[in-house]
Amino acid sequence: MLNSKMIAAVPLLLVLAAQTAIGASLETSPVQSQVLPREYKLDGVVEAVNRTTLSAQTQGQVEAIFYDVDDVVEKGTVLVRLKDTEHRARVGQAAADLKSAAARLQQAKDEHERVVGLYRKKNVSESAMDKAKADLASAQAELDAATARLEQAQEQLAYTKIRAPYSGIVTHRHxxxxxxxxxxSPVMSGISLDELRVIVDVPQSIIPAVRAPDQSKARVRIYLPDDEVVETGEITVFPFADLGSNTFKVRIDLPPKNGDQHQILFPGMLVKTGFVIGEKSALTVPRAAVVHRSEVTGVYVIGPEGRISFRLVRLGKMLPDAYVVLGGLSEGEQVAMDPIAAGVALKAQLEAARADQAEQAHG
Incomplete structure (x- = not known):
């Protein structure tokens, strides 16, 4: 036989069983500890690897300027042209001298062959043979000199067209x-955005860790403005410290640009850099489980008996698929991976609990 207390307890047991079933049906993930890299963050300045000020290599009047500041130029493009009238005249004169020297060389060769034939027949003296040889060598030397003068004149003519050494952007016109x-004398200055690097002043206290040979390849992380993170191990630590700040200058090479990669970076910009100097253990929670409501951040925690509760949490760094938890959760607790379904289930639990309380109050 059931007494009155046992009969009153039956609805409560049914409610608890329903609550447990609701909580158990939700997909959950444990709050777990992960080993994360320990970073020392500093501000760095982006600079271009290729920065050039083009200078004139010959004298001449500026006849044409084809590009100005902020213009994008391709490698080999003519930027400035100097007046080349005098240089073309020198090329013409050198070409004429070369033809004259070639004619004299041919004449010397013919004379040398004639004298050789006579010398073999003992019809000329040895001194005549020596003179023919000397004339041939002199004509050959004159031809070589004329060729060199023509090449020099052609090179000076080419200098009247000042070309871009690489693809980039014009920064100054002089x-x-x-x-x-x-x-x-300077003519134009420019930079290339294809190859960039970051310059950082690093305190001497962490330089040993930065230089440590047992570090993994990805020793530095560059945090781009669009929240992308670029990892690299290509760094150069300057072998001397600044006397005023006791910092070492560190140069970080960014990976080569592919397509639109790093298009948001420009020389002179400030970026956050993180030097990996060790490891640390931290609690993490999946990003899908976190709920952001106005200024409130929390997760739905599923208890051991399937009971659901909304827990306020304090989050730290955002990882690719998780958040670092600074407070509000303990390792091993289960959090709901579908916050919407967990919220509906929590509302059902609360309504069931209120209905049970009302029933007991009227019973």
């Missing part, structure tokens, strides 16, 4: 139309 450019 000449105006009509100016006389002299050898060594």
């Amino acid at each position: 000449v105006e139309l009509g100016e006389i450019a002299s050898p060594g």
Whole structure:
């Protein structure tokens, strides 16, 4: 026989069983500890690997300027053209001298062959043979000199067209139309965005860890403005410290640009850099389990008996598929992977509990 207390306890047991079934049906994931790299973050400055100021290599009047500041140029493009009238005249003169030297060489060869034939027949003296040899060698030397003068004149003519050494962007223009450019005077400055690097001043306290040979290849992380992270191990530590700040300059090479990669980076920008100097253990929770409601951040925790509760949490660094938990959770606790379904289940549990309380109050 059931007494009154046993009869009153039956609805409560049914409610608890229903709550347990609801909580058990949700997909969960444990709060677990992970070993994460320990980073020392610093601000770095982006700079271009290729930065060039083009100078004139011959003298001439600036006749044409084809590009200006902020213009994009391709490798080999003519940027500035100098007046080349005098240089073309020198090329013509050198070409004429070369033809004259070639004619004299041919004449010397013919004379040498004639003298050799006579010398074999004992019809000329040995001194005549020596003179023929000397004339041939002199004509050959004159031809070589004329060839060198022509090449030099052609090179000076080519210098009247100042070309881009690589594809990039013009940053400064140092000449105006009509100016006389002299050898060594600056003409244009430019940079290339295809190869970039980051310069960071690193405190001497962490330099030993940065230089440690047992570090993994990805020793530095570059945090781009679009939240992308670039990992690299290509770093150069300068072998001297700054006397004023006691910091070492570290140069970090970014991977070569592919397509639109790193297009958001430009020389002079500040970026966050993280030097991996060790490891640390931290609690993590899956990103899918985290709920953001206005200024409230929390997760739905599933208890051992399937009871659901909403727990406020304090999060740290965001990982690719998880958050670092700074407070609010313990290792091993189960969190719901579908916050929407967990919220519906929690509401059902609360309604069932209120209905049970009301029934007991009227019973």
